Amino acid sequence: MRDGIRHRRNATIVWMGFICGMLSLTLPAHAISRITIEAETVEAPSVSLRKVKGELGLDGRVRLQADLRQQGSADWQALTLACDQALRPVPDEWRCERGGLKAANVKLPFSLLLKQGKAAAAQYQVALTLRDASFSNQAGTQAAEKLNADLSLELRQQANGWQWQAALDWRSGELYSQPWYFAEGGHRLVASGYYAGDEIKVDAAEVTLAKVGKAALSGRWQAGSLQDLSIDAAQLQLAPLYHLLLQPLLADSALNKLDIAGQGSMKFEWRNGEPVSALLALNDVDLEDQDGRFALYKLNSHIPWSYDEAQVAQLAYAGGHFLKIPLGEASVLADLNRYSLTMSQLYLPILDGALSLTDVSATRAAGDWHWHLRANLVPISMPVLSQALGWPRMEGKVAAAIPMVTYSRGNLTTNGDLLFQMFNGNISVSNLSMQTPLGAASRLHADVQMRRLDLGDITRTFSFGAIEGKLDGDVANLELSNWQPVSFDARLYSSPGSYRKKISQRAVENITALGGAGAAAAIQRSVLRFFSEFNYKQIGWNCQLRNDVCLMSGVEYTPQGYVIVKGSGIPAITVMGYNHNVGWSDLLARLKRVTEGNSKPIIK
Structure with missing residues (x-):
């Protein structure tokens, strides 16, 4: 015999009927063999169902079919919830040994146990086991593979709500929930609490x-x-x-x-x-x-x-x-007062010197950190520092006075100039600003001024060939991206004043390798080859970097090119440059070659 009960009512009546239908499996077999429940639509806060059809049979099968649409989506997906082996071994207990939930990109095999307590207050127990479950959403932000887990829930009705206990044992399987990815199980949650309204x-x-x-x-x-x-x-x-x-x-x-x-x-x-x-x-x-x-x-x-x-x-x-x-x-001590931090002084040893920080303060406002400080670099030996940085050995010491530094919303700025003492001269950095200093897309802007640097110390340090004299320099509009030069306007030139000005034959060859093209050949073809060093009046080199190309010039222009080293006295030599546009990466490669060994001049 086959009996059917069909209702089209609101969502509450449909689900009450479905639950009552499951409980009706306790009735004698001759009373009802199958119950069918249908509804056109069922609305919930996050999903909508249509064409809902539920079937419950005394042969141990339970099936629910519907079209499901998630909130914010225009697409309907077929949904099937089934139990192929439903049992009621004792009163007030219902088991589903082989159940499954299937939909687009969803496959959740499970077993389920439902118990109802016999006390005066309502009591329920639920035990759910997932077996090799998998699912994913259309946005790709949620997914699982071969998920095996046990979930238990106990509910006991109180005067105004429900007392609950729950346990989740995630035994194995992969789970992704943006931005987290769990490659394996072994996690567990045990909790208890109260629910009301x-x-x-x-x-x-x-x-x-x-x-x-x-x-x-x-x-x-x-x-x-x-x-x-x-x-x-x-x-x-x-x-x-x-x-x-x-x-x-x-x-x-x-x-x-x-x-x-x-x-x-x-x-x-x-x-x-x-x-x-x-x-x-x-x-x-x-x-x-x-x-x-x-x-x-x-x-x-x-x-x-x-x-x-x-x-x-x-x-x-x-x-x-x-x-x-x-x-x-x-060791650091700091005072924390709600959303602010202050330190009167912080001394951080660095190599054989230290960084001394004063007036350190930070505060968090409107969701961002803002801080400022002053700093002084206690002199550090350049040989030790250059070795640590993997640079050629440098002599002397480096010291610095750093004015007020401010960091706000990812931007670092300085109020004043950073002053360094290197190569027996002075280097100042002004208009310094940085965005995300330690980030992958860090950017730096600054202007750099160099005064009376000792060319002897510089050329000995970088194995460039000996040059005696003093060097000034200005680097305007310097921009670095991830600590690599993007653009700048650089000008290097002889410092004004009276001092010894000598350049070695090897230095001339190396300057030629960087951009000149006649001096080295002239030396080899004339009596100049017998001299190891020459007099010069002025050295000058300019580079305007744009789009990875260096537009080069020198002390003065000539019909053939530009003068890099202008000779004076006897013996004297003038070094010319003829390549105005040189790729920045190519120029760096040339510089590396001439400083790493006794490079032959590159003539173009």
Whole structure:
């Protein structure tokens, strides 16, 4: 016998009928063999259903078919929810041993257990097991493969709501939820709380992340917004934590490519929709940027924060480096007062010198950090610094006075000139500004002025051939992108005044290799080949860099080209340049060749 019951009513009646139909499996077989429920449409907050058809049979089969449309989508997708083996072994219990949910890009095989308690207050237990489940959405922001998990839920009705307990054991499988990707299982969640109306409360929860550690949580959501949250996580393993949760959030920052090791702990309190307190502790942490920009070793910290009370933050490290410059051991103390940080002085050892910072302050406003400081570079030996940077050996010391530096919304600017002492002369940097200094797309703008640099020190340092004299220089409108030159207007010229001016034959050859074309040949064809050095009156070289091309000129123009070295006295020599436009990368390659060995001049 086949009986049918067909209703077209609102969504609430449809689902009540579906549940009642499942319970009707307890009736004698001769009463009903199949129940069919249909509805034209069913509306829910996030999805819509149409052409809904549910069938329940006493042969142990349950099936629901419908077209589903997600909120914001115009496309309807076929949906099938079925149980091929539904059992009711004891009263108030229903099992589905072989169930499945299928839709476009969705395949969720499952088993399900439903229990109803016998107490006066309503009680329910649900146990769901997913077996090799897979799904993905059209936007590609959610996906899973071979997901195996167990979910249990217990509900007990209270006066105004429901007391609940839940456990999720993610045993294996891959899961992607933008921006996070979990390559394997082993994670677990156990929680309990209360639900009533628009409020969900988590009284206690424990999250276990495989290879990372555990965290205790509690919280409260009301009307769709987070009201309270407490997190207490101790001795977390930072390497897997970084790759699992933190790195995807730092994709556009300077911390997006780190090698990290060590342990960390954190606490966080959020009350009535506002942060209240926090604590971050690091224990012997090593972190290093994979691009070699910075590193800190044996980093330890105790950084408390409170909305209502001032706190003192402590941070120390045993060493590290910044842009290949080694950093010595240092310890930092800072005052934290709500959303501001201040330090009267900070002394950071660098090689055989140090960076001394004063008037350090930072504050967070309108979602962005703003900070400023003053700095002085205690003299550092140039031989030690040049070795650390992989440069040719330089003599002397470098010292600097750095005026007020301000950082705001990713932009760094200076109020005043940066002053350096190098090569027995002075270098000043003015109008300095930087965007995202440590980011992948960092940009720098500045003007550079050099005065009375010792050409003997410079040419000895870079194995260019000996030149005696003094050099001035101006680099205007310098722009670097990711620390590589994009454009500038550079002018190098002999300093005014009286001093010894000599240039060696090798230096002449190397200048020729960079852009001249007659001096080296003239030397070899004349009596000049017997002289090891020559007198000069003036040296000058200009480069206007645009679109990776250097427009070159010199001391003065001639019908044949331009003068780079203007001779004077006996013996004297004049070095000419004939190539006005030279590719910047080609020019750097030439410079590298002539400084790495006794290069032959390149004549064009």
